[in-house]
Amino acid sequence: MIPTLFLFCRFHVLRLIRPHPFVTTVCAASLLLLMVSLALLTQETQATKLANEQLEELRHAASRPVIAVQPAGPQLAAPALPWFRSSDLVAQFSRVAEESKLPLDEIGYLLEEGATRPYLRYRITMTVAASYPAIRQFVANVTSTMGHVDLDSISCTRADIVVAPLTCELAFSAFFRAEAYG
Numbered sequence: 001m002i003p004t005l006f007l008f009c010r011f012h013v014l015r016l017i018r019p020h021p022f023v024t025t026v027c028a029a030s031l032l033l034l035m036v037s038l039a040l041l042t043q044e045t046q047a048t049k050l051a052n053e054q055l056e057e058l059r060h061a062a063s064r065p066v067i068a069v070q071p072a073g074p075q076l077a078a079p080a081l082p083w084f085r086s087s088d089l090v091a092q093f094s095r096v097a098e099e100s101k102l103p104l105d106e107i108g109y110l111l112e113e114g115a116t117r118p119y120l121r122y123r124i125t126m127t128v129a130a131s132y133p134a135i136r137q138f139v140a141n142v143t144s145t146m147g148h149v150d151l152d153s154i155s156c157t158r159a160d161i162v163v164a165p166l167t168c169e170l171a172f173s174a175f176f177r178a179e180a181y182g
Contacts, residue, residue, distance in 0.1 A: 081148055084120055084176035086111075092146055093124065100138040102130050122174040123152075129167045132156075142172065149174045 017024045086109065097104050106127040111120065128135060139151055149172050156168040 081119055081175050081177045084122070086122070089122065089124075089174055093126075093142070096141045096145060097138060100134060100141050102128055102134050102138045104128060118178055120176040120178050122176065124149075124172040124174060126170050126172075127167065128170060129165045131164060132166055135166065135168050135170075139170070146174070148176070 090107075090109070093107070094104075104126055108123075108125045110123045110125075112123060128138070130138075135154075135156070139154070142149055143151060152171040152173050154168055154170050156166045158166050
């Protein structure tokens with residue numbers, strides 16, 4: 001029975017291929033492409049179904065109320081700020097500028113008064129003229145050596161493209177303990 005079926009199929013396949021080889025090849029390639037497409041469609045359908053199930057689980061979990069539990073461990077304290085001494089701050093900025101080999105052109109200091117805040121904010125603005133790496137090194141040195149000082153803003157300009165040094169406006173904020181200040 002099987003050899004007869006094999007001979008029958010062979011006869012009809014050869015009968016199709018011999019007179020129209022190109023059409024038969026295109027049909028076979030199309031059939032193969034159809035089977036691959038169906039396999040991919042099945043796989044993507046299953047992946048979409050799984051993603052929809054996960055989405056529904058997340059929506060269900062999000063609809064439940066969340067009870068905030070306070071950790072039993074110790075609470076982190078605010079960082080210890082130094083006592084306010086403007087002369088020390090000026091000396092520290094000068095020392096960092098010398099170490100960075102950065103000439104300071106203009107420096108302005110302003111103490112912000114704020115009775116409601118638990119700290120003092122001392123604003124330092126300065127104008128420097130140097131190369132970009134020198135300015136960047138200065139800012140990195142300031143933030144690494146003085147933990148209570150943060151860079152607020154930096155604005156650089158260059159007079160001409162051929163002029164190497166930049167002129168930058170730097171603004172820092174230094175924070176101090178408020179209870180030590182009168």
